[in-house]
Amino acid sequence: MKYIFFLFFVLLSFSGCSKNEEPMAEMAVSAIKLAPKNESAASSDIQADLASPQIPQKIIKEASLRFETDNLEDTFNRIQTAIAANKASIQNDSEGKDYDNIYRNLTIRVPSQNFDSFVNAISKGVSYFERKDISSQNVTEQYIDLTSRLKTKRKLEERYLQILQKATKISEILEIEKQISAIREEIEAKEGQLKYLESRVAESTVTIEFYKTIAQKEGVKTSYGSKLWTAIQSGFFSLSEFLISIVSLWPFIILFCVLAYFIRKRFKRKKI
Known part of the structure; x- marks a missing residue:
């Protein structure tokens, strides 16, 4: 950071003493070249954040269940009771018939803090599972990385806005605005990635497939x-x-x- 302020100070001093002022666009380009140094500094902050115990773990949980039942309607009612008790919601509901069975498939979104409680409630009435896959993915590092890079991009945007206020020529203004537009696109993209990640962490996905065999x-x-x-x-x-x-x-x-x-x-x- 000392080198950056020193460079800006030299540029501003030189522009005051010299008759030909340096274009603001060149200052913007210099800011871009210095940006990777800031991002590398931000990556060191990520390691410090990971070591901090104050940051909660960001974990994505998923489950896939398949089992046989004697009564589809009773099983569905029992699942609905578990959904209401755990504040979950049905995202997808489909049913059909194969050669030897009638089935129903549900995709359910449940708050992550109620994930274990919901899976246990579904498992109580099942004698055995043909498939019971439960997975968890720790995305804490990815979450912190996105947050840090987003913070760096916002600081870079503020720096360009300050430079824009000092610009006088139309060519300089257009060049700086072009750089600001590109930075804002990157900010919006990272904000979208962060929201998607937060959504998957906040709510877990549970897929349930249950069926009844048709009498031979x-x-x-x-x-x-x-x-x-x-x-x-x-x-x-x-x-x-x-x-x-x-x-x-x-x-x-x-x-x-x-x-x-x-x-x-x-x-x-x-x-x-």
Whole structure:
């Protein structure tokens, strides 16, 4: 920081003594070149922040559950009770039917502090899980890094705004405003990343898939009746096609009958 203030002091002093003033745009470029030094200094602050016990850990929790149930409606009602008790919300709800089961899939967002309580409430009525994956990701370092870089960009923006107030030429103003616009885009991008990270930390995602197996006897009866009806329809269509094919050959049948008649008549004459 001493080098930066010293450089600005020299530039300002030189501009007061010299007849040709140095353009403000060049001062802006100098500020850009010095910015990486500030960011490297900010990275050292990140390590200090990580060592500080005052910063709470930023952890993203997720869970994926799959299990079988005897009653889909009762299971869904039990999940809704757990949702209300833990201040959660349903983000996605879908249901359908496969060959041998009826299923329902839920995606639930639950406050991170209620994550364990919610998963335990869902697990109580389940005899066994076909899938139960619970994961946690510590993003504290990423969170501090984004916060520090965002602070550095905001300080850089303030420095350019101060330079802009001293600019007199249109070319200088346009150049500085261009740099400020680029910095603000970076600030908005980092703010978006930070908000997304905070959202994932604040609320955990729990995916629940539960299903009921269709009775095998019902499936056999349904399948047998369907096959029988399909066979009857297939036989009827085959017979229809056969009759149609015979009708389409009527000229050849008539010709065959005529030839057979003359051949038979000729044989009769020979015998006489």
